[in-house]
Amino acid sequence: MREISSDFLLNMQTATSLQPDETFRENFYFTRELPDNLQFLDALSQNFYWSWKPVGARLFRELDSQLWEQCEQNPRLLLKKISGLRLWQKAGDEKYVSELQSFAEQFKDYVAAKPDVFGQITERNPVAYFCAEYGVHNSLPIYSGGLGILAGDHLKSASDMKVPLVAVGLLYRYGYFRQKIAHDGWQTENYLDSFANELALAPVLNEAGERILVKIHIRGREVFARAWLAQVGRISLYLLDTNVRENNEIDRLITGHLYGGDTETRIVQEKILGIGGVRLLRQLKINPSVYHLNEGHSAFLTLELAREFLQENADSSFSEAIAAVRKQCVFTTHTPVSAGNDTFPPEQIEDCFDANFIHALKISKEDLFALGRTNDRDVREWFGMTPLALRMARSANGVSEKHGEVSRELWLKMFPEKTRAADVPITHITNGVHAPTWIAPAFQRLYETYVGADWAEITKDATAWSAAIEVIPDREIWNAHRFLKQLLIAYIREKTYSKETGLHETINEHEDTGKLFSPDVLTIGFARRVAGYKRWNLILSDLERLLKMVGDADKPVQFVFAGKAHPQDRNAKALLQKLMSFDENSEWQRRAVFIEDYDQEVARYLVQGVDVWLNVPRRPLEASGTSGQKVAMNGGLNLSILDGWWIEGFNGENGFSIGAAEDADETDEATIDAQDAESLYEVLETEVIPTYYRKKENDLPGEWIQLMKNSLATLTHQFSSDRMVKDYIEKIYLVRP
């Protein structure tokens, strides 16, 4: 990994300094000589299976724990950089070698298992899952946030459940921006260049052993994309990449940045994903039984399917093609926020789709534009990916019950024959998270001891699971949680320390860092994008009251924040700056921290270590939210506005709610914000803080631990991605209207 600034990148768009990659076959696989008894590390590093097994991560970390952190938990890089001496020392470590061997056996059994059959979904006719980003693990940096993490968790559950599924995405060479906070509190951004041979990727070859290339007509010329394979347990994730020598310099950057470019870059990326993705599957001779459009970014794939249909059925019309395509496609919408629903000016659609393609669809340019409009006759309307997907898919769903309802209202305008939102054909499947990825090893061990080796199975039986949680001794739950909190504090101190030494070093600051945060203090986490509807400003709305809570002598509170602001959003950056520096001399400096560069690794420490997870979105804009689900599975308590998943999750005894449950008559945002802020402070002062600090004779906060148990008992399975994938199979993939 090489660090480069975004300015440099901009210059590169015009310069001709990209490295050609013609020699991939000769030098793609670095040859690192591993001692015989450690050979398996190579295979292990090529499949993300290790990342959701506590032993897997430990086996890499133990090779060289410092280097492991330097390599940002990337096993490919670790194996490239580790010293020969260290490798041979580990080869002589009998305990290590035998653990590696038993993990090797477990891995081989896992990947050797054949996929199951789910109705018409079979190995020959799998689900084809399309998404613009995947958050499988930090060492594959092609995600920005919630959507990507959700897609990664979907693949992992599909793998564990032996669902025949292949996934398609894009390999962004520079990924998503990395966040740094300058000393004045201002966010800066930079991008890292990643090299395919340092990632767990294999080139996708055809039967003749040659690199597969797909060809897509864009910008008035043929553009080529090659493919890489990332192995996620049993699931193959194919990633398209335009950085090939057949393309000119500009086209090589199409798959450069995730959400980094203008709308023109975005549209060509989406064309590569949707149309290139279908062409790739054809070259791989994969014939999906269903295409899952996870968010509208991939919706152009429906046009490619229509083109194929018309090529094979020369006498058919475009409307017959639509009918055929609809049978094969299902669509998930992920947000009611307009910035999350891509639209493009018609000229860009025209530039992007050449006349031949439109001709092959047997429609006019105007007909094509109309496919992306909510009102197909409104010629001023831009082309939206969500309307296209809604027209071309047999099923559409939101990602929580509330979001289903909100989506029906939002898209009612596309169904002029319907008078009531309730009749709009959009359902919901509530999001979930992959338990083995997100539940801390300390809690997994606790479950193994008190519930049994098959605890993951038992979670599915609500009665048995809740009985099992109830018998875990309070002290054990509390100790496991306290350990994770201490781990989080150590992580915070280390990050803060290394940041300060890199900037301006004073002895006092180092000492302060050592005192930063206490495991005895109620710790509240707040990590999410700095977007308007997430309402970061709600917390800061009454500074006096906030500082009083933080600085209280008996019952103090500490806050840990993380989250990225959009690079062009100066208001969001100003908000971060205020948060970072508002009250230089108060307890705030010791009891509130901001962790830079929120990503999957930061998220893991946070969701596993905090006491309380705060979420204050403006209703009803939080489609689901998943970070609170991760917290719930680790014994943390949610303190949240009743929106998204929390409406379904909260039962009055498994966490805390802020504000009203019903939609207010009030429509003025400022008034609603003020009411919610008041409710937030009040719930903190009268419920959260007193309950946390109320100790019983045994010196344990008994009431709090009961809430933790209620949360673990009621939320673990309901918000797991195993439940979610099962729902997708039964309610979406297998249902033909």
Ligand SMILES: *Cc1c(COP(=O)(O)O)cnc(C)c1O
């Ligand atoms: C889980 C996760 C998210 C999604 O969380 P929200 O609750 O939707 O904010 C975003 N980013 C990272 C890094 C995550 O791990």
